[in-house]
Amino acid sequence: MANLKEIRNRITSVNSTKQITSAMKMVSAAKLKRAQDSITQMRPYAEKLTEILGNLSASLDTSENVYAQQRDIKKVLLVPISSNRGLCGAFNANIFKAARDHSENYGNAHVEVLALGKKAGELLHKREYRVREINTGIFDDLNYSAASEIAESLMKAFEDKEYDEVVLVYNQFKNAAAQNIMVEQFLPVVMEEGGESSGDYIFEPSKEEIVEQLIPHSLKTQLFKALLDSNASEHGARMTAMHKATDNATELVKDLKLTYNKLRQASITNEILEIVGGAEALNG
Numbered sequence: 085m086a087n088l089k090e091i092r093n094r095i096t097s098v099n100s101t102k103q104i105t106s107a108m109k110m111v112s113a114a115k116l117k118r119a120q121d122s123i124t125q126m127r128p129y130a131e132k133l134t135e136i137l138g139n140l141s142a143s144l145d146t147s148e149n150v151y152a153q154q155r156d157i158k159k160v161l162l163v164p165i166s167s168n169r170g171l172c173g174a175f176n177a178n179i180f181k182a183a184r185d186h187s188e189n190y191g192n193a194h195v196e197v198l199a200l201g202k203k204a205g206e207l208l209h210k211r212e213y214r215v216r217e218i219n220t221g222i223f224d225d226l227n228y229s230a231a232s233e234i235a236e237s238l239m240k241a242f243e244d245k246e247y248d249e250v251v252l253v254y255n256q257f258k259n260a261a262a263q264n265i266m267v268e269q270f271l272p273v274v275m276e277e278g279g280e281s282s283g284d285y286i287f288e289p290s291k292e293e294i295v296e297q298l299i300p301h302s303l304k305t306q307l308f309k310a311l312l313d314s315n316a317s318e319h320g321a322r323m324t325a326m327h328k329a330t331d332n333a334t335e336l337v338k339d340l341k342l343t344y345n346k347l348r349q350a351s352i353t354n355e356i357l358e359i360v361g362g363a364e365a366l367n368g
Contacts, residue, residue: 088351091344095337102333108171109326112319116260119316123257123309130309137298140291150243151299152273160195161216161247162187163238163270165254165314166204168220172322175255175263176203182265183208183253196247200234200311204253226315231308239303242271254310255317261324263317270306273299 164183166176183204187195197215199205205218222230238250250271255263 088344088347091340091347095340095344098333098337098340102330102337105326105329105333109323109330112323112326116316116319116323119312119319120257123312123316126309126312130305133298133302133305137295137302140295140298149273149296149299151239151271151303154272155245155248157190157193157248159247159249160187160190160193161238161241161250162195162197163250163252164197164199164201164204164208165252165310166199166201167314167318168202168223170203171325172318173325175318175321176201176207178263178265179204179253179255180207182267184211186251186253186267187213198238201314222311223315226311228304228308231311232304235304235307236300238270238307239300247271252307252310254314255321256313257316257320260320263321266310266313268306268310270303273303 162183164179166179170176180203183197195213197205197208197213199208199215199218200222202218202220205215209215209218219234222234241247242250249269252266252268252270254266254268256266258264
């Protein structure tokens with residue numbers, strides 16, 4: 085059984101850990117508010133852009149667009165979006181599992197990984213996946229320009245036939261305690277078929293030219309939305325994990341203090357018995 089000094093040291097250690105987890109919880113809560121505002125403001129725009137693109141392409145043959153070309157899948161690029169740091173529960177592990185499970189659907193096709201965020205990339209690299217790149221700087225200053233550069237590099241790789249399919253794997257923000265794992269085809273673009281254009285419009289320039297410009301912009305927006313979703317999900321997951329860790333530390337300190345007091349009481353009782361026993365021996 086541990087002695088009193090060891091238990092005192094454990095209480096001090098757990099209290100120090102509790103202070104750290106509590107501070108991390110508050111930091112994540114502050115970051116979550118900003119990240120949540122960003123994704124909730126972005127979603128309506130992204131959804132409307134997708135709706136407009138669907139309406140315009142409903143009456144067009146977009147299969148000839150370079151970003152909508154369907155090919156035999158021989159080379160695939162997975163783009164898992166994770167965090168650079170841990171201590172956020174199962175946030176990164178879920179992305180790794182989803183990417184691993186999805187890669188098994190391609191059979192003998194060549195699968196590579198371009199990781200946005202350090203953790204999933206490292207996990208996949210350890211499992212001997214071919215990791216093309218691990219981008220750890222994207223979340224240092226998350227903005228549309230940075231997302232556009234990555235989207236353009238993905239589009240160029242698809243256009244140059246380096247890959248026949250590009251797939252995003254990320255956490256979609258639901259609330260602070262829950263996220264949805266999304267496995268989303270990025271390229272080639274999948275257009276809605278059989279739809280009807282809502283309204284009768286005069287287009288300037290032509291409908292075809294507008295679609296040609298909208299597709300790249302839609303892809304950039306899609307990637308930026310995925311990054312914002314993942315960023316908000318990360319802070320929500322870390323806040324929840326640190327909240328639970330703080331609660332667990334509080335309970336552990338209570339248990340340790342109870343054990344400490346019991347041992348201390350037993351030690352004092354033994355000392356009293358020894359004193360009484362010694363006194364009786366002297367009197368006898």
